[in-house]
Amino acid sequence: MKVIKFGGSSLASAEQLKKVLEIVKSDSNRRFVVVSAPGKRSSEDTKVTDALIKYYKHYTANQDIVIDQEWIIDRYKSIIDGLALSSTILDEISTAIKHLATFPKENNDFLYDTFLAAGEDNNAKLIAEYFRKEGLNARYIHPKQAGLIVTSEPGNARILPSSYDKLEALREQDEILIIPGFFGVTIDNQICTFSRGGSDITGSIIAAGVKADLYENFTDVDGIFAAHPGVVEQPHSIKELTYREMRELAYAGFSVLHDEALIPAYRGKIPLVIKNTNNPSHPGTRIVLEHSGTSSPVVGISGDDDFVSINISKYLMNREVGFGRKVLQILEDLNIRFEHMPTGIDDMSIVLRGRELTPIKEQEILTQLRHLEVDELSIERDLSIIMIVGENMKSHVGVTATATRSLSEAGINLMMISQGSSEVSVMFVVKTESEKKAIRALYDAFFKN
Ligand code: ASP
Numbered sequence: 001m002k003v004i005k006f007g008g009s010s011l012a013s014a015e016q017l018k019k020v021l022e023i024v025k026s027d028s029n030r031r032f033v034v035v036s037a038p039g040k041r042s043s044e045d046t047k048v049t050d051a052l053i054k055y056y057k058h059y060t061a062n063q064d065i066v067i068d069q070e071w072i073i074d075r076y077k078s079i080i081d082g083l084a085l086s087s088t089i090l091d092e093i094s095t096a097i098k099h100l101a102t103f104p105k106e107n108n109d110f111l112y113d114t115f116l117a118a119g120e121d122n123n124a125k126l127i128a129e130y131f132r133k134e135g136l137n138a139r140y141i142h143p144k145q146a147g148l149i150v151t152s153e154p155g156n157a158r159i160l161p162s163s164y165d166k167l168e169a170l171r172e173q174d175e176i177l178i179i180p181g182f183f184g185v186t187i188d189n190q191i192c193t194f195s196r197g198g199s200d201i202t203g204s205i206i207a208a209g210v211k212a213d214l215y216e217n218f219t220d221v222d223g224i225f226a227a228h229p230g231v232v233e234q235p236h237s238i239k240e241l242t243y244r245e246m247r248e249l250a251y252a253g254f255s256v257l258h259d260e261a262l263i264p265a266y267r268g269k270i271p272l273v274i275k276n277t278n279n280p281s282h283p284g285t286r287i288v289l290e291h292s293g294t295s296s297p298v299v300g301i302s303g304d305d306d307f308v309s310i311n312i313s314k315y316l317m318n319r320e321v322g323f324g325r326k327v328l329q330i331l332e333d334l335n336i337r338f339e340h341m342p343t344g345i346d347d348m349s350i351v352l353r354g355r356e357l358t359p360i361k362e363q364e365i366l367t368q369l370r371h372l373e374v375d376e377l378s379i380e381r382d383l384s385i386i387m388i389v390g391e392n393m394k395s396h397v398g399v400t401a402t403a404t405r406s407l408s409e410a411g412i413n414l415m416m417i418s419q420g421s422s423e424v425s426v427m428f429v430v431k432t433e434s435e436k437k438a439i440r441a442l443y444d445a446f447f448k449n
Pocket of ligand 1: 007008036037047049050119181182195196197198199200
């Protein structure tokens with residue numbers, strides 16, 4: 001039994017939906033179909049979800065909403081026409097979109113979420129209708145009926161663990177269920193969405209809930225590339241990744257799947273595959289608990305910018321009891337998250353995401369650190385983190401040597417190096433101006449040479 005999720009670009013037009021139908025039809029194990037709202041047809045296009053945000057803003061600001069309503073309804077209409085569906089479904093969608101502008105504006109914490117969820121909800125109805133017309137035994141199901149009950153955190157819902165029992169009962173259905181992604185219902189019956197891009201989360205929850213054998217996530221790329229295609233020319237797509245490796249790569253810039261989407265599938269021990277709607281015969285990337293055979297020591301290389309390092313030096317730091325705690329307490333009091341903390345004998349660097357360090361917080365940190373009588377103190381911006389990732393690194397000698405040799409040959413100055421004890425990744429900090437060059441050098445070293 002498989003749960004299959006399609007992203008917005010796979011559902012953006014009638015042509016795309018025809019591909020989706022073929023994919024679902026080609027495997028009778030594909031029993032649960034989770035869908036996004038229609039996405040962009042081209043880079044200049046607008047996602048239906050973004051159009052709904054505009055509609056919400058105009059509605060709550062008491063501005064004209066007719067243009068917004070018409071644009072959204074027209075978007076569905078062009079898909080409905082392209083698939084030669086009956087006008088009944090168009091009427092139903094049109095009524096639902098207009099109905100949004102009847103909900104109370106005041107004291108309604110869930111109004112924004114209700115608007116946004118309409119993109120997925122109406123698309124699921126449309127797709128169920130299309131599948132039925134094409135002879136599939138398919139049915140739309142609302143997350144409430146499915147049992148997808150979430151916390152009352154608008155825009156950031158989380159699944160309530162009690163949902164899983166009800167979701168498991170869906171296994172007994174013999175129809176193909178079409179489930180709108182991105183939102184659930186609170187105990188008080190309010191529509192509440194996950195964070196943006198959250199249809200991936202729904203797919204993962206349903207896969208864990210129905211104890212699927214596989215969660216297939218269809219997007220518009222041939223899986224996860226071993227490096228960013230905007231940096232490395234035509235990188236290969238990774239055949240198999242562990243959840244752990246995926247998490248490490250996602251940390252530093254890989255964003256094929258929503259971060260939170262991995263958790264339910266991981267906990268439910270459900271393998272996941274990322275595939276391409278436009279190239280379904282490509283095997284894509286499988287995300288598994290453990291590698292099935294031997295895999296190369298490095299599976300992927302990621303990089304992310306906007307990091308800052310707070311560099312502290314104090315003579316005999318190592319002998320001072322509690323120094324580290326005092327430094328971290330300053331960060332905690334200012335509600336600042338830190339990412340890494342490489343140390344030397346008398347120095348300590350704290351690496352943060354740049355957005356954490358507002359100018360006011362920066363001043364405050366400097367003042368408070370000076371109270372700790374440090375000898376040197378500096379803040380360095382424009383840093384990038386580069387990670388080479390692979391669980392099999394631990395059984396290979398010389399991985400870091402290969403990496404550092406290639407970086408030195410490319411003339412790149414390494415500012416910090418860090419490897420966690422689990423040896424799933426090695427992290428290098430470089431100046432952002434050399435980030436791309438460094439990623440290319442590493443890609444060549446591990447995958448080309
Ligand atoms: N439609 C929602 C968004 O654009 C959720 C999704 O597509 O996953 O964020």
